Amino acid sequence: MAPWLIGFSVFFGYPLVMSTYLSFTHYDLLSPPKWIGLANYKFIFNDDPLVGPAVRNTLWIIGVMIPLQVIFAFGVALMLARAKRGVGFFRTIFYLPALAPPVAATLAFVYILNPATGPVNVVLEKLGIEETPLWFQSPGWSKPSLTLLGMWGVGNIMIIFLAAILDVPKQLYESAELDGAGPLQRLRWVTFPTISPVILFAIVIGVIAGLQYFTQAYVAANVASGQASQAGDQTVNNLGYPEASTLFYPVLLYQQGFRYFNMGYAAALTMLLLVVAFTITLLIIRNSRRWVHYAGAVK
């Protein structure tokens, strides 16, 4: 136990305190931190033109992509639970993409969805669609493209859902059927309540992942912008490409902290993320008492 407590203080307690302190300073790693009071926070709320887009983009991920992932995973799990043959085979196929390292998966999608010669647009054109999307090259389609990528890698949640659905006691379905419940009613009144703790788990994990959505956005912006300029020009700031549409909150944090080395400002951004993450998680778990059903629980 002791080593972990040491580790916990060094790698968790100390950074938390240090982060709070740094957020009130101007610090560039070279000269010692200079106390500037609330200036960082004022700049975040009043002046920084990128905070707005970063927050909106991250909310988009949490509000659109995560729910789509959860619903999609649930749907696939339902179909798998109903399949009579080849469950193992299908499960492997749906799980496999979740294993692909995010960098590799993102590269693959930027290629597959590249507007000019990418396989997807080639197929779309063959199907007679004239105006094919520009995917990662257009501010309007970049987040939907990332969402497609996210849905491809949904295997983890899917497997958890599948295990939970298969765990629902058969008698519950039988008695519901005797009471005259149709398939949809059985889904609503038997499956859903029984696996609600797992759904809650998926949502909490999803929100936390959404708050730190970084790698896919970073790689996609990096590769897609290089593809547009065809020069691999490293001096161009490509974070958030195109037009800050993939500038998520963690990307902004990375840019401030590790491109510009505004450590104090990055620490302030961090503290806000901490508060938001804590509040959202707490809110979800509190609200969940109303709809999550724990088998055998007294209340």
Add this chain to the structure above:
Amino acid sequence: MSTASVEVAAPLVRRKPPWSIRRRRLLLSIANHSLLIAAAIIFLLPFVFITLTALMTNDQALSPRLWPSPFQWDNFIEVFRQAPLWRWALNTMLYAGLATLGVLVSSIPVAYALSRIRWRGRNFAFGLVLIAMMLPPVILVVPLYVMWAKLHLVGSLAPLIIPAWFGDAFSIFLLRQFFMTIPEEYLDAARVDGCGELRILATVVLRLAKPAIAAVTLFSFLYCFSDFFLPLLYLSENPDRWVLQIGLAEFRSLHQVQWNLTMAATLLVMAPVIVVFFLAQRAFVEGVTLTGVKG
């Protein structure tokens, strides 16, 4: 489970359902399977496209043609010639191997202490684990980076490996959940025989918890293998220490628009994970399930 009673009763009432119901069930099953097959094909297509592109010539990868002609198997050799893949792979193995070892050595005793030994403050400590697991790690990177920079260790693998030796919240949680399921009688029997807690852990618990330990090992290794954010922070300035994921992300900047080589490299980076998955499929699925159902 009370399914037993249902099975006993079943033979008495079993008769074929009417034709209309059987037909409806058959049609539903066919619809369900067709949907599954369609979805499965869509899920496999990206892999197919990557593989096909990895076998094309560069000109062809930039054309709308989907099928390689001729097949250029040399791409996979060319990738190794153009990029120090072996060095990246070695760095990745060092990171993933040493960090995973650290996670195991440090997390198993903590998980045991949190599950099977009673002491004051245990619930509080477990609460800390839960909080550490729930909060996004991103929020700690700024001060940690400052710390490693002061120690002049930015640009080395140390900032990635050392924290793992002080326990990992997720692994502790997963192991604890599994240890909780070991019947107390086994441990009491060992205690009666005069075993100390450490020996119980080493002999009884480790043996019974093999599936959980296998899952933690796999997850930790895979997590490190696929990790991009931390290596990006600590290693990007020092190409000698790049891991595979950093190298892959920079591959296109290094080699302009050679999509065929990029896809070959992508495939090479995905391959180890997929091979490991097929070798250890059971441990995987059990582990993933463990994280959710008992959470």
